[in-house]
Amino acid sequence: MSKLDGKFVPLPEGFYEQPTLLLAKSLLGCLLVKETDEGVAAGYIVETEAYIGPDDKAAHSYKNRRTVRTEVMFQRSGLVYSYLMHTHCLFNIVSGGVEKPEAVLIRALEPVYGIELMKERRGIEDLKRLTNGPGNLTKSLGITMEDYGHQLFIPPLYIAKGFSPTSISVGKRIGIDNSEEARDYPWRFWVSNNKYVSRHQKSLYVIT
DNA sequence: CCCAAGATCCACT
DNA sequence: GTGGATCTTGGGA
Numbered sequence: 001m002s003k004l005d006g007k008f009v010p011l012p013e014g015f016y017e018q019p020t021l022l023l024a025k026s027l028l029g030c031l032l033v034k035e036t037d038e039g040v041a042a043g044y045i046v047e048t049e050a051y052i053g054p055d056d057k058a059a060h061s062y063k064n065r066r067t068v069r070t071e072v073m074f075q076r077s078g079l080v081y082s083y084l085m086h087t088h089c090l091f092n093i094v095s096g097g098v099e100k101p102e103a104v105l106i107r108a109l110e111p112v113y114g115i116e117l118m119k120e121r122r123g124i125e126d127l128k129r130l131t132n133g134p135g136n137l138t139k140s141l142g143i144t145m146e147d148y149g150h151q152l153f154i155p156p157l158y159i160a161k162g163f164s165p166t167s168i169s170v171g172k173r174i175g176i177d178n179s180e181e182a183r184d185y186p187w188r189f190w191v192s193n194n195k196y197v198s199r200h201q202k203s204l205y206v207i208t
Numbered sequence: 209c210c211c212a213a214g215a216t217c218c219a220c221t
Numbered sequence: 222g223t224g225g226a227t228c229t230t231g232g233g234a
C-alpha cells in the first residue's frame with residue numbers, strides 16, 4: 001500500500017466514474033481511511049452493496065425520490081452519502097454521475113491501521129467484531145453525519161489502494177426483504193472467505 | 209404536529 | 222432465530 005507522511009494516498013476522482021456494479025466490485029480490497037484529531041483508522045473494504053435508483057425498489061432514490069436526505073445521491077460520483085439507521089450511521093459512496101442517484105454501501109472492513117483507536121471507539125476488544133457491519137465500521141472509523149457530502153478523493157476521509165481480491169462472491173443484499181423483487185437482485189459483493197464479512201450467506205456465484 | 213418505518217446491532221433462547 | 226433499543230426522516234393531517 002502506498003503511504004505518504006504516515007498517511008495514505010487517495011485514489012483520484014476518476015476512480016468513482018465507473019458503472020455502479022463495477023465500482024462496487026472495484027472497491028473490494030481498497031483501503032478506507034479516516035483521519036481525525038484522535039488519530040488515523042483504516043481498513044480494507046471486504047463487503048459492498050450496490051443501490052441503483054431510480055429503478056431499484058430497495059434504494060432510497062427509488063423513482064428519483066429527492067429529499068433532504070437523498071439530495072447528495074443526485075450529485076457527482078465520489079461524494080459521501082451518510083445517513084442514520086436506528087442508532088447507527090451508514091456510509092455510502094455516491095456513483096452513477098450527476099442526476100443518476102446511485103450509490104455503493106460499504107458493509108464491512110478488515111481492520112488494518114489504528115486498531116487500538118477502533119477498539120476504544122467501539123468499547124470492545126474482539127478484532128472480528130470491530131468493523132463487521134455497516135454500523136460498526138462507521139463507529140470504529142469515526143465516520144458521522146458530518147461527513148455527508150464530503151469528497152472522497154481528499155482527506156480526511158478517503159479511499160486508497162489496497163489489495164486485489166483473488167475471488168469475489170456475489171449474493172443478495174441484506175436487510176431489504178420489504179423491497180419486493182429487488183430483494184433478489186445479486187448486488188451484494190464480498191471478498192470470498194474473508195472472516196470480517198458481516199454475515200454468512202450462500203453465494204449465487206463466484207468471480208475469480 | 210403525529211406517527212410509522214427503517215440498507216442495524218446485540219443479547220438472549 | 223427472535224425481539225427490543227432508540228431516533229431520524231418524511232409523508233400525511
